[in-house]
Amino acid sequence: EPGVLVVSVVSGGPAAQAGLARGDIILTANDEEVNSADELIEALKSFQAAFQKDPTLFASYMNYAAINLGFRGYQEAKVAFEKAIAIDPKSYDAHMGLGVALRGLEDYTGAKAEYKKAMEIDKKRTDYIFNLGVLEMDYLNPGTVEGFDKAKGVFQKFVKNATADHKVDPDKKGPQRSWLQKAEDRIALCEKNKKQLIEAEKAMAEMEQLA
Numbered sequence: 001e002p003g004v005l006v007v008s009v010v011s012g013g014p015a016a017q018a019g020l021a022r023g024d025i026i027l028t029a030n031d032e033e034v035n036s037a038d039e040l041i042e043a044l045k046s047f048q049a050a051f052q053k054d055p056t057l058f059a060s061y062m063n064y065a066a067i068n069l070g071f072r073g074y075q076e077a078k079v080a081f082e083k084a085i086a087i088d089p090k091s092y093d094a095h096m097g098l099g100v101a102l103r104g105l106e107d108y109t110g111a112k113a114e115y116k117k118a119m120e121i122d123k124k125r126t127d128y129i130f131n132l133g134v135l136e137m138d139y140l141n142p143g144t145v146e147g148f149d150k151a152k153g154v155f156q157k158f159v160k161n162a163t164a165d166h167k168v169d170p171d172k173k174g175p176q177r178s179w180l181q182k183a184e185d186r187i188a189l190c191e192k193n194k195k196q197l198i199e200a201e202k203a204m205a206e207m208e209q210l211a
Helices: 037-053 058-070 074-087 092-104 108-121 127-140 145-161 179-210
Strands: none
Touching (some): 058 074, 074 092, 127 179
C-alpha cells in the first residue's frame, strides 16, 4: 500500500492538530505523493529548502516543525517553530508547537511559558489549558499531592471552557476519546492517585511509629 506509517504523534501538538495520529498513513507531503520513509525525508528536505531559499516562508517552517514533532524530532521542531515565531510572533499554533517541542526536550518551564503566550494570543482556543494540565500532572510535579491538585484544577478549567470541537474525536476517526472525555479521565485519575498517595503516606507513618 502507498504511504508511510506514523508510529507516534505528540498528543495535543501541531501534528495531532493537523490530523496526524499514531497508525495513520502519510500519503502526501508538500502536495507530493509519499510512499516510503525516504520520500518523507525528501519532503522534509523540500520544506527545509523552501525556507532556506526564502526565510520569510512561515508555512514551510510550520510544516517542517509539525512533521518533526510527529517523529519526536524535538530539537529540529524547536528551531523551526522559533523561526516561525520570528516571522509571526502572534501565531497561536507556533507558540503551542514550541511548547510541545520544549516539553519533549524536558524544558518544562519554557514549555509552560509558551503555552501561556498562546493563551495571551487567543483565549478562545482552550487546548492550551489541556496542555498545561498534562504539564502539571506528568512533568512539573509528578506523583505529588500538589501536582495532582494543580492538574485537577487545570483540567476542571478546561472542562468548564470546552468548546464543541473538544466534544468529538479530534482525529475524526477511530476509538480515541474526545479532548473533553480525556480531561474528565485525567480529573478522575488525579483524584484516585491523590487518595492512594495519601493512604500510602499514612500507612508508612503508622509503620514508622510501630517500629
